Amino acid sequence: MAETAPASAPLTHRRVLHIAVPIVLSNATVPILGAVDTGVVGQMGEAAPIGAVGIGAVILSTLYWAFGFLRMGTTGFAAQALGQGDRDEAAAILSRGLGVAAVAGVVLIVFQWPLFWAAFEVSPASAEVETLARDYMEIRIWSAPALIGLYAVTGWLIAAERTKAVLVIQLWMNGLNIALDLWFVLGLGWGVRGVAFATFLAEWSGIALGLWLCRDAFAGAAWRDRGRVFDPVKLRRFASVNGDILIRSLLLQAIFVSFLFFSARLGDVRLAGNQILLQFLTITAYAMDGFAFAAEALVGQAMGAKRRAALRRAAVLSSIWGVVTGALLSVGFAVLGVRLIEAMTTAEDVREAARAYLPWMVAAPILGAAAWMLDGIFIGATRTRDMRNMMAISAAVYFGLAVPLIEVFGNHGLWIAFLVSFVVRGVTLGWKYPALERAAEG
Numbered sequence: 001m002a003e004t005a006p007a008s009a010p011l012t013h014r015r016v017l018h019i020a021v022p023i024v025l026s027n028a029t030v031p032i033l034g035a036v037d038t039g040v041v042g043q044m045g046e047a048a049p050i051g052a053v054g055i056g057a058v059i060l061s062t063l064y065w066a067f068g069f070l071r072m073g074t075t076g077f078a079a080q081a082l083g084q085g086d087r088d089e090a091a092a093i094l095s096r097g098l099g100v101a102a103v104a105g106v107v108l109i110v111f112q113w114p115l116f117w118a119a120f121e122v123s124p125a126s127a128e129v130e131t132l133a134r135d136y137m138e139i140r141i142w143s144a145p146a147l148i149g150l151y152a153v154t155g156w157l158i159a160a161e162r163t164k165a166v167l168v169i170q171l172w173m174n175g176l177n178i179a180l181d182l183w184f185v186l187g188l189g190w191g192v193r194g195v196a197f198a199t200f201l202a203e204w205s206g207i208a209l210g211l212w213l214c215r216d217a218f219a220g221a222a223w224r225d226r227g228r229v230f231d232p233v234k235l236r237r238f239a240s241v242n243g244d245i246l247i248r249s250l251l252l253q254a255i256f257v258s259f260l261f262f263s264a265r266l267g268d269v270r271l272a273g274n275q276i277l278l279q280f281l282t283i284t285a286y287a288m289d290g291f292a293f294a295a296e297a298l299v300g301q302a303m304g305a306k307r308r309a310a311l312r313r314a315a316v317l318s319s320i321w322g323v324v325t326g327a328l329l330s331v332g333f334a335v336l337g338v339r340l341i342e343a344m345t346t347a348e349d350v351r352e353a354a355r356a357y358l359p360w361m362v363a364a365p366i367l368g369a370a371a372w373m374l375d376g377i378f379i380g381a382t383r384t385r386d387m388r389n390m391m392a393i394s395a396a397v398y399f400g401l402a403v404p405l406i407e408v409f410g411n412h413g414l415w416i417a418f419l420v421s422f423v424v425r426g427v428t429l430g431w432k433y434p435a436l437e438r439a440a441e442g
Contacts, residue, residue: 011298011313015161016321019297020290022163026170027286033174037195040185049192051125052132056196059119059133060140065253067104067148069245070097072296073238074155076382079300082159083307088222090159094214095223096230096238097152105145112141132192139196143203150203153210156217158293159300165213172209177202244384248391255398255421262402262414270411273353276344277361280337284329284365285372291322292376299380308440311381315433319373326369333362353411360415367419370426378429381436390428394421 009015037057041049074097081090108115116137120130150169157165177198184194217223228234256278263274298314333340341354378387398421405413 011310011317013317013321016291016294016298016317019158019161019163019294020318020321022167023158023290023293024287026163026167027289029170029174030286033177036178036181037199040181041192041195043186044191048126048128048132051129052136052192053195055125055129056133056136056140056192059116060137062119063108063115064144064147065249066246067101067151068249069242070100070104070148071151071155071158072245072379073097073242073382073384074152075159075293075296076241076300076379076384077238078156078159079297079380080304080382083301083304085305088220088225088228090156091217091220091223092225092228092234093238094152094156094217096235097155098149099229100242101149101152102145104148108144109141112138136192136196139193140199140203143200146203146207149207150210153207153214156214157210159297161297162213163290163293165210169206169210169213173202173206176205241382241384244388245379248384248388251388251391251395255395255418258399258402259414259418262406263411266406266411266414269349269353272345272347272350273357274411274414276341276350276354277357279344280333280340280361281364284326284368287325287329288322288365288369288372291318291325292372292379294318294321295373295376296380299377300382301380303381303440306440308437311437311440314380315373315377318376319369322373323366323369326365326372329365330362333358333365337362357411357415360412360419364419364422368422368426370430371422374426374429374433377433378436381439383432383436383439386429386432386436390425390432393428394425397421397424 034057037053038050041053074093078090078093081087081093116134120133124130125133154166154169157163180198180201181195184190184198188194190197211218222228259278260271260275263271295315295318298318299311302308302311302314337358338355341351341358345351345354375387378384398417401417401420402414405417407413409416
């Protein structure tokens with residue numbers, strides 16, 4: 001772990017940016033791969049392959065997303081171990097996370113057919129699209145252990161402040177995937193199966209590279225010390241924290257999914273307009289993630305070292321950058337939002353709908369900044385029960401407001417309820433923050 005900044009190193013704006021900027025750049029590469037996947041199958045001149053890759057990727061992403069807690073939990077625990085100067089425990093945490101990923105990946109492979117059947121029951125497609133999508137998923141599912149394992153690897157690298165390594169992994173995987181896409185689909189004519197094989201190989205190469213970048217964790221014996229890795233008390237704590245994160249994430253997903261369901265009831269045009277505006281929220285999340293991840297690493301290290309002043313400074317510095325980023329995004333959406341909308345659709349009625357509700361999206365980065373940053377702070381401190389409970393309150397407020405506000409204000413009411421849920425999450429987590437600080441006292 002020679003590249004890891006010591007927990008006692010000065011907490012500066014430069015250190016925050018050192019962690020955050022590579023994550024922002026890494027996130028910026030994600031949409032490129034999806035565009036290339038769609039573009040290469042689009043060269044086949046048929047609609048079904050495009051739909052098959054799209055729906056197959058969404059189904060698999062949803063299945064893998066359920067294990068996203070592993071990234072956050074690993075970051076919190078590993079950062080605290082590093083803050084305590086316990087590098088053996090940090091190595092054991094990585095092994096613990098990889099073990100969970102291996103089991104989860106095998107479970108998905110074993111139960112792939114009932115899972116795929118259920119997915120198509122929920123979201124039926126034409127016979128041709130479903131057949132092609134199954135071909136795609138039955139290849140890609142075999143890299144499930146690798147992709148879920150990357151959650152643990154990424155979380156561990158973030159905890160160690162080695163986000164440049166995260167960027168390297170992302171660039172390698174996406175670059176290889178794109179090159180193999182072009183070769184397998186356009187060169188060899190493998191079609192949808194070619195896209196799947198390209199992703200399969202890229203994901204396994206990604207975990208191999210990730211493990212190599214974490215090789216210092218495997219230099220000692222702690223990573224394979226069964227007594228340490230499978231310590232019952234630590235396993236229960238690991239399960240408890242990750243369970244809280246999973247529940248919190250499911251509640252957040254429920255808000256987003258219901259937002260689209262409510263939008264659908266308001267008509268196809270408003271649904272399409274809202275879907276376009278949600279892409280702005282995706283951009284916001286990608287940008288804010290960098291500073292939230294910085295908070296996870298720095299707060300986690302300070303919590304592990306029991307240094308309350310350092311924890312507060314880590315929370316303040318990372319949050320300053322988060323708020324500044326949110327404000328810049330709001331200004332950007334206000335100035336360029338209409339042009340972005342026009343670039344995303346040529347349907348004039350959809351453009352008009354998106355323009356009408358654009359002010360809500362302009363407000364979203366500022367109103368949601370506290371929620372994003374406090375999420376990172378609480379993850380680093382592994383105060384995940386508070387995260388779970390405050391998310392439950394936010395979801396209850398959202399669902400309690402959505403129906404009556406939609407009745408009165410239509411789509412504006414839906415946006416009000418949606419943004420209020422972010423504000424409530426930020427306020428309630430802020431209310432719990434003083435107790436978090438007190439827990440860091442030595």
